[in-house]
Amino acid sequence: MANDRPTITTVAERARVSRQTVSNVLNAPHRVQPETQQRVRAAIAELGYRPHRAARQLRTHRSNLIAMRMAPFSEDDAGSVLDRFVHAVTESGERFGFRTLVFTATDDGDEIDNYQDLLNSYELDAFVLTGTHHRDRRTSWLRKQGVPFVTFGRPWGVRAKHWWVDVDGRAGTGIATERLLDAGHRRIGFVGWPVGSGVGDDRRAGWEHSLRAAGVEPAGLVVTGENTVAEGYRCATELVTRHRAEALVCVSDTPALGALAMIRDRVSRGGTALPVIGFDDSPGAAAMGLTTIAQPLREAAATCVRLLTAFLEDGERATDHHVLLAPHLVIRDSG
């Protein structure tokens, strides 16, 4: 095959200008006269020239690459929220000329090792982090290195400070709870995670707040468990039989699916149906007809990319460092 990829010099010769002028047309058009520009652009088009990123990178130290860790395999998580998020970031990044590199890591330490390698060897421009948690070593490490990054998820620690985008989980469970209140339910139970996870506590707070606002005492209406379907089944059973809950809001779709299964089993034994609302709009929720709270993932991803480009262009001082997005309810059969 004809393997003579055109270089900037090829283009320059064809357009009868110098290398640098071609470079300027691409990187600083205002410096080049319109007519010359046109001639150069024509040559570029005719030859199908595309700049060689490695050569450019060698000079500029910009790779136009952003990196993300892929969510680990997880049997429990019906979610795949993070997979969809990776997709969305990739898509948004492409619009700004970024390509996305993914990697895997077993824990935060391993993830930091990856950052190290990616920075040194590939000169990554920026990182997008997911799954922030209390005392996140990753964010402090990146800050210390002065690396541009944005997290999808707030910093839950007190002192941590960095750029982030997040979805307002509290508002989400809030609207879910209000929907159930509007339908006339009072004793609305919450299937939660054990206290201590930022996301879980935040989501619970929304439910609690709405309930209180309606004059219902939330105490005794929470049961917590790990993020599995089986645990959801168990929590739901306990809430319904022991605490006489009339409706359920769940911290995530995974336990919600368990709760839904429990309700359906109950109905098939002649019991009454109770509404169940989940969180995350996972594929499983769609499949099972679970009403759920959906995160605006595309918007979140687009915002992450926007913040990153702002950071890369203007440095720290760019404004608008945190963005909190509102989730919305997806109504299906279950509630």
Add this chain to the structure above:
Amino acid sequence: MANDRPTITTVAERARVSRQTVSNVLNAPHRVQPETQQRVRAAIAELGYRPHRAARQLRTHRSNLIAMRMAPFSEDDAGSVLDRFVHAVTESGERFGFRTLVFTATDDGDEIDNYQDLLNSYELDAFVLTGTHHRDRRTSWLRKQGVPFVTFGRPWGVRAKHWWVDVDGRAGTGIATERLLDAGHRRIGFVGWPVGSGVGDDRRAGWEHSLRAAGVEPAGLVVTGENTVAEGYRCATELVTRHRAEALVCVSDTPALGALAMIRDRVSRGGTALPVIGFDDSPGAAAMGLTTIAQPLREAAATCVRLLTAFLEDGERATDHHVLLAPHLVIRDSG
């Protein structure tokens, strides 16, 4: 921050050798005396030196990057098989020194445009393709360009010829069907996709073959529909009520979840339970207790990477061009 990243020259000075010797230690150790090697390695370790990929790439035209398209957002697909596959490829690739770049595309043409750009601008080493189908333009394009690639999925067209790894869908539905036969069922229905998709036809063939081998005539025991939960519900209803099926094998988990829902509704109305077996071991299947056929994704991914490295090292003539892996049954409540 101290931004004096060590270069090969820094290392060379420290070890009192020349640039080239350092390079040789890394790329052709046999050319360097053991003692010198040791000295160089010590210097590398002390300085924390890592080769600059862009500089290396500029010279060698190897990027150590492989690229994959991410599966599109799809409401229907409870699967995320492809997301898990991307993860697995990334993981395997890392063991061979590859990093993985992901991109999105709306259709095959768009995907080819991406290949073009990635090859020209980033000098990708290889591609991993998923979702092969009849008359796949992508594979012929890549072949014509002489680009190394492996597909996860066989070429379903007659003339297409390239390196691939796949999972034996036919064998999968075969063992599922046999399990149901062993349990004493005879009229085993198949919930399929419309004829014409390679994967769908292959999976159906496995069911059909096992049924025939047991002396059961498969005609009239297939109903097909699109890959949605609702369609699965419909197909299952039809198979059970109209064709008196006693058990169901499904072409994928998505319709299987619909079928399962139908069966459970039936049971709650006092009907008898029928076994249902799905395909793909999606998170939804685990959540719903669906017995299903699991693809060995990690193995498939590892094999893809192995084939690619073989191709990159030895070129076309390396052997072992196609690998067909056996799936296995994951037994849960539904069958």
Add this chain to the structure above:
DNA sequence: CGCAACGATTTGAACGATCAAATTTCCGAC
């Protein structure tokens, strides 16, 4: 007319690595 000031364009050097060729070192044989 000469010169300053500016805009457009070109030239030389550099980024950090590897390739290819040249040079030095080492060793054994005569």
Add this chain to the structure above:
DNA sequence: GTCGGAAATTTGATCGTTCAAATCGTTGCG
């Protein structure tokens, strides 16, 4: 002691791009 040849190491050139400085060309103004 010298020489040939292989092994080990070094040197110079190069990959394709951008940066920084130099050059060329116009225009305006005293």
